[in-house]
Amino acid sequence: MKSHVIPTPVSTKFFTPGVIFLLLLAVNGIAFVLARFLFGIGAVTNLNDQYPWGLWIGVDVAAGVALAAGGFTTAALGHVMHQEQYHVVVRPALLTAMLGYTFVALAVMIDIGRWYYIWHPLIMWNGNSALFEVGICVMVYMTVLYIEFLPIVTERFMGRVNLKGFLSRLSKPIDKILHALDRGLSKTMFLFIIAGVVLSTLHQSSLGTLMIIAGPKMHPLWQTPILPLLFLLSAIAIGFPMVIFESLLATRSLGLKPEVDVLSKLARMVPPLLGVYLAFKIGDMVIRESFVYLAEINTASVMFMVEILLGIIIPLRMFLSISVLRSPLWLFVASSLVIVGVLLNRINVFIVAYTPPVSYGAYIPSFGEISVTVGFASLLVLMYRFLVMNLPVISIAGQQAAPLMKYAIRGSRS
Amino acid sequence: MDRRIFIKALGAAGVTCETALAAPKNLPSADRMGVLVDTTVCIGCRKCEWACKLEHGLPTPPIESFEDRSVFQNKRRPDNHSLTVVNQYARQDGNAHPTTVKVQCMHCDYPACVSACIVGAFVKTDLGPVLWDTDKCIGCRYCMVACPFQIPSFEFSNALNPAVVKCDFCVHRLTRGQPPACVEVCPVEALTFGRRSELITAGREKIRRDPDRYDTLIYGEVEGGGTSFLYLAGRDFGDLDLPKLEANPMPGTSESIQHGIFAYFVPPVMLYALLGALMWITKRKHEPS
Numbered sequence: 001m002k003s004h005v006i007p008t009p010v011s012t013k014f015f016t017p018g019v020i021f022l023l024l025l026a027v028n029g030i031a032f033v034l035a036r037f038l039f040g041i042g043a044v045t046n047l048n049d050q051y052p053w054g055l056w057i058g059v060d061v062a063a064g065v066a067l068a069a070g071g072f073t074t075a076a077l078g079h080v081m082h083q084e085q086y087h088v089v090v091r092p093a094l095l096t097a098m099l100g101y102t103f104v105a106l107a108v109m110i111d112i113g114r115w116y117y118i119w120h121p122l123i124m125w126n127g128n129s130a131l132f133e134v135g136i137c138v139m140v141y142m143t144v145l146y147i148e149f150l151p152i153v154t155e156r157f158m159g160r161v162n163l164k165g166f167l168s169r170l171s172k173p174i175d176k177i178l179h180a181l182d183r184g185l186s187k188t189m190f191l192f193i194i195a196g197v198v199l200s201t202l203h204q205s206s207l208g209t210l211m212i213i214a215g216p217k218m219h220p221l222w223q224t225p226i227l228p229l230l231f232l233l234s235a236i237a238i239g240f241p242m243v244i245f246e247s248l249l250a251t252r253s254l255g256l257k258p259e260v261d262v263l264s265k266l267a268r269m270v271p272p273l274l275g276v277y278l279a280f281k282i283g284d285m286v287i288r289e290s291f292v293y294l295a296e297i298n299t300a301s302v303m304f305m306v307e308i309l310l311g312i313i314i315p316l317r318m319f320l321s322i323s324v325l326r327s328p329l330w331l332f333v334a335s336s337l338v339i340v341g342v343l344l345n346r347i348n349v350f351i352v353a354y355t356p357p358v359s360y361g362a363y364i365p366s367f368g369e370i371s372v373t374v375g376f377a378s379l380l381v382l383m384y385r386f387l388v389m390n391l392p393v394i395s396i397a398g399q400q401a402a403p404l405m406k407y408a409i410r411g412s413r414s
Numbered sequence: 415m416d417r418r419i420f421i422k423a424l425g426a427a428g429v430t431c432e433t434a435l436a437a438p439k440n441l442p443s444a445d446r447m448g449v450l451v452d453t454t455v456c457i458g459c460r461k462c463e464w465a466c467k468l469e470h471g472l473p474t475p476p477i478e479s480f481e482d483r484s485v486f487q488n489k490r491r492p493d494n495h496s497l498t499v500v501n502q503y504a505r506q507d508g509n510a511h512p513t514t515v516k517v518q519c520m521h522c523d524y525p526a527c528v529s530a531c532i533v534g535a536f537v538k539t540d541l542g543p544v545l546w547d548t549d550k551c552i553g554c555r556y557c558m559v560a561c562p563f564q565i566p567s568f569e570f571s572n573a574l575n576p577a578v579v580k581c582d583f584c585v586h587r588l589t590r591g592q593p594p595a596c597v598e599v600c601p602v603e604a605l606t607f608g609r610r611s612e613l614i615t616a617g618r619e620k621i622r623r624d625p626d627r628y629d630t631l632i633y634g635e636v637e638g639g640g641t642s643f644l645y646l647a648g649r650d651f652g653d654l655d656l657p658k659l660e661a662n663p664m665p666g667t668s669e670s671i672q673h674g675i676f677a678y679f680v681p682p683v684m685l686y687a688l689l690g691a692l693m694w695i696t697k698r699k700h701e702p703s
Contacts, residue, residue, distance in 0.1 A: 042570025049493060049567045052558035080689050082696040113553020113568065113576035117533075120552050126534035128669050131556045133676070135532055194689045198682055205675065213530050213560045213668040216657060225667055228675070356564050357657050358489055 007091055007392040009156070010254050014389060018253070022378040029375010032368040036110055044368035050356040051363035058350035059373055060107030062207055063343045064100055065138070066235050070246065071097020071145065072200035073239025079193045088262055088395040091152060092250065093243045095393050098145040099380050105142060107376060130209035137203035144196045151189070154182040156391050204235040211349055219353040220290045221304045226280065227349070233277040238342045240266045240273070241315070241335035248332045250388065256396055264325040267334070274316045274338065281308065303344065303352050311341015442523045443540035447588060448610035448642040449597055450617055451516055453654065454627055456604040458483065458500055458514030462596035466498045466518075469584060469595035489655065492517060493567045497581040498596055503654055513647065515654045516596070516605070519544060519565045519581035520634060521642035522664065529665030530560035535578075542610065542642045543583035551578055562638055562657055562664055583642070610642055617646055639663030 036044040047054050070093040077083050078090040109115045121135045161175040162168075208231030211218055224230070244263045251258045285291050294301045318324045318334035325331065351363065365373075388394050460480040467474040472495055486502035498518035505512060521544045528536040528544065535550035536557060546557075546566075553576050558566045569576040584594035592598070593607035606613060617632040633651045634641035638659040645656060652658055675681060 036573075038573060040569075040571050040573035040576065043573075045570075047570060049491060049558065050564070052555035052568060076689070080693045080696070082693070082699070111554075113555070113572075114551065115553075117550075117552040120533045120550060124533035124535075124550050126529075126531055127676070128529045128665065128672065129532050129534075129556070130668055130672055131530065131532040131554065133672065190690075190693060194686055194693065197689055198686045201685065202675070202682060206672070209668055209671050209675075210556075211559070212671065213526050213665055215526075215562055215664055215667075216659065217559075217562065225671065228671060354559070357562075358491055358564060358655055 007088075007152075007395045009390050009392055010256065010388050010394055010396070012254050012389065014385065019382065019385065022382055025371075025378040026375045026382065029372045029378070032371045032375070033110055035368065036372070037115075041111070041113060044366065044372075046363060046366040046369065048363075050359050051354070053350060053354070054363055055351070055365035055369045055373055056107050056111040058347050059343070060376060061104050061111070062210075062350050063346040064104040064107065065204065065207060066231070066238055066342050066346060067242055067339065068097040068100030068104070069200065069204065069235040069239040070242040071100075072197050073236060074243055075148070075193050076197050079190070080197060086262060086266065088259055089243050089247060089266065091393045091395075092247060092388070093239075094145065094148055094152075095384060095387060096242070096246055098142075098149050099383055099387075101138065101142045101145055103376050103380050104138065107372075110372065130206050130213070133206045134203050134210065137199050137206065141196060141199040141203065144192050144199060147185070147192050148189070148196060151182060151185050152391050152393060154178045154185070158182060200235070201232060205229065205232040207231050208349075211353070214354065217354060217356060218349075219293070219300045219355065220288070221285070221293050221300055222349050222353040224284050224288060224290075226284050230277070230280060230284070233273075233280055234342050234345060237270070237273040237277045238338055240270050241338035244331055245335040245339055248328055248335075250384070250394065253385070254388070254394070256394070258328045259395075260326070260328055260331075263328075263331060267319055267325050267331055270319045270334075270338070271316055274312060274319070278308075278312045278316065281312070300348075300352060303348050307341055307344045307348055310337060311344055312338075315341065442538060442640075443542075444611065446523075446540065446542035446610050446642065447583075447608065448521075448542060448613045448644055449594065450606040450608070450613040450632075450644045450646065452604050452606070452620070453513050453515050453645060453647045455602050456500070456514045456516065457602055458486070458502055458512075459601060460485075460500050461599045461601060462498055462516055462605070463496060463500060465595040465599035466581075467496065469587075470497060470582075472496070486512075486514075490517075491567075492519075492565060492581065494569050494577075494579045497579070501655065505649070506653075507649075513649060513654060515645070515647075515656075517655075518596070518643065519583070520563050520638075521581075521583055522638055523641065524639035524663030524665060526560035526562060526638075526664040527557035527566060529669055530556045532556060539585070541585070541588055543585040543588065545582055545585060546578050546580065548577060553578070560664070562659055610644070613644055617644060620646060636661040639666070 032044055041047060045054060045056075074086060074090045074093040078086045109118055112118065121132055122139070126132045158178045159175065161171045161178065163171045163174075205228035208228035212223070212225065212227055215223070244266055247263060248258055250256075294304065315334045315337035318330065318337070321330075323330065324334055461477070464474065464477050464480045466472075483502075489501050490496075490499040492499055498516055500514050500516050503513045503515065521538075521542055523538070525536065525538055525544045528534075528538050532554055533550045533552060535547045536544060537547070538544050553568070555566075555568055555578075557578060558564075558568060565580050567579045569579065584592075584596075587594060597605040597607040606616065608616070614632060614635055617635075621628045621630060621632070627648055629647050629649065629651065631651070633645035633647065633656050634643055637656075639662060645651065645654075647654060
């Protein structure tokens with residue numbers, strides 16, 4: 001246990017050709033966000049009275065929340081079940097979740113017509129509404145994620161607050177505040193960690209409840225009363241693949257050695273989780289006899305088959321193979337497939353399955369909508385890069401850092 | 415949480431499933447009003463469209479322009495500028511007279527929009543109308559996703575203060591004891607305004623007296639839990655873009671799931687306790703001896 005590596009800020013160059021490309025995508029997205037605020041949702045999107053929700057709700061919000069599930073699954077594994085060997089992935093997953101939820105909130109802000117009323121659900125309650133539950137849970141969980149992230153900030157700056165010029169007098173008090181914060185947090189953190197897991201299970205499932213009220217407007221391949229359960233199971237199943245995907249991508253991009261040992265251990269847990277999800281999905285289809293809709297070839301049936309085959313069955317088989325578990329490349333491919341599967345599922349449930357009784361043509365996202373989605377994703381990656389270069393998030397394999405601070409921070413040492 | 419609710423919560427933990435599956439408790443008032451739309455009488459003059467625009471201060475073209483029947487070439491939906499529209503459906507059975515159907519908010523007894531709205535901006539009033547509150551609405555458009563009749567319209571081109579727009583049953587007239595503007599203007603009395611329960615009796619009587627003229631059912635009597643606007647037709651309602659809905663209230667499934675998961679916060683609190691216990695046990699196991 002003592003051989004644990006300690007997370008440190010990664011030192012590398014921030015700007016690379018890839019980073020500049022992402023910056024351009026981000027700027028393009030922000031331009032369309034500005035257009036949305038100046039000229040309205042109708043000017044930027046292809047949404048209309050027939051298709052009130054589109055790409056921003058289906059991908060940025062619904063899929064975004066699912067892709068951030070690595071945060072609560074690793075917290076449950078590392079902190080609740082005290083599986084210390086996984087601590088190296090807890091912090092990166094926490095950062096991803098924190099950034100993910102931040103961008104979910106931003107996406108909600110641009111999608112709702114009256115963004116300045118976003119605080120209304122806090123005081124205007126409707127307990128019957130699944131959306132109210134999702135909204136409140138996401139707001140609270142985001143706060144919890146920020147609190148969980150605070151020790152990483154205190155760890156970085158404790159004992160090193162050295163402000164220049166006339167601010168130098170503030171250095172000592174700020175340092176004291178950081179110490180007090182750190183002590184307080186390390187004593188109470190378990191409360192927030194459990195709350196984070198509970199809140200996640202609640203809103204991950206309630207996101208599925210959202211579309212149930214659309215009733216017959218939803219294609220029967222996806223409209224089922226167990227939609228919340230399927231959403232929860234898929235969120236749990238995507239957690240570890242997301243951590244593997246993100247860890248391999250980050251180590252590659254930052255020029256570090258991948259944590260293949262830990263990642264393949266995580267990968268071993270994927271098949272049962274993915275299997276349970278598949279079993280419920282197939283079982284639901286058999287019980288409701290919705291498989292009859294697979295006999296006709298149309299967008300819905302093809303999308304459903306792709307979602308199940310490419311997104312669940314193929315990666316499930318891959319994660320069962322020893323050679324896949326040993327190879328970073330194949331681990332990356334298998335994890336990507338799970339991510340694609342859940343992403344497709346959210347797109348299917350929120351966009352493909354939704355057919356209004358009277359329609360004047362299908363909904364296809366506009367260039368502006370896609371730009372905003374891509375721009376936000378790019379911005380998220382850039383912020384991740386910036387934060388891991390400035391805060392102790394990633395544990396660099398084979399590099400034993402000297403202890404930096406007096407107080408142990410959850411996640412850094414056992 | 416006051417003590418009474420807390421005690422109820424303790425009791426409810428055991429009977430979560432039964433309470434969750436029970437019918438919604440917000441029963442509509444017995445005296446709620448409704449409108450019976452007889453599509454076999456409607457001549458498609460679109461005077462109701464004109465009167466509605468005028469009544470709600472929407473841009474209103476001259477009344478003669480509503481005689482233009484070319485609009486029937488497309489199926490229209492109510493939108494920001496027209497809270498009601500009339501559509502025309504050709505007959506397949508050789509009858510030369512097409513059917514014209516007025517479309518507007520159905521003012522459901524158990525409205526999906528009321529259940530769905532994140533901030534409770536929609537209310538079902540005792541009088542019958544389902545109303546939207548501009549001071550609460552955040553513009554999330556979940557009401558539009560939820561509505562089985564595809565009614566709420568959103569001002570997508572309004573950047574600053576977009577509204578959700580739909581028929582309000584002329585609530586300002588109803589409170590004065592007057593019928594809605596569309597009913598008042600209808601020259602052929604295709605629309606009948608009255609207490610919903612009495613309209614159902616009247617509709618059944620019409621069907622009984624002239625069974626050749628009418629389908630055996632009144633659309634809206636049970637569909638989606640019942641609606642304030644009720645339809646009589648001489649043909650299958652499915653051909654008239656009136657969606658096939660079960661008799662369960664539209665929000666029924668979603669609300670029972672929602673209340674089942676929460677059930678006075680018992681399940682989340684139990685999960686919290688369970689995880690706490692797990693954390694404590696595994697910690698002891700991993701602590702160096």
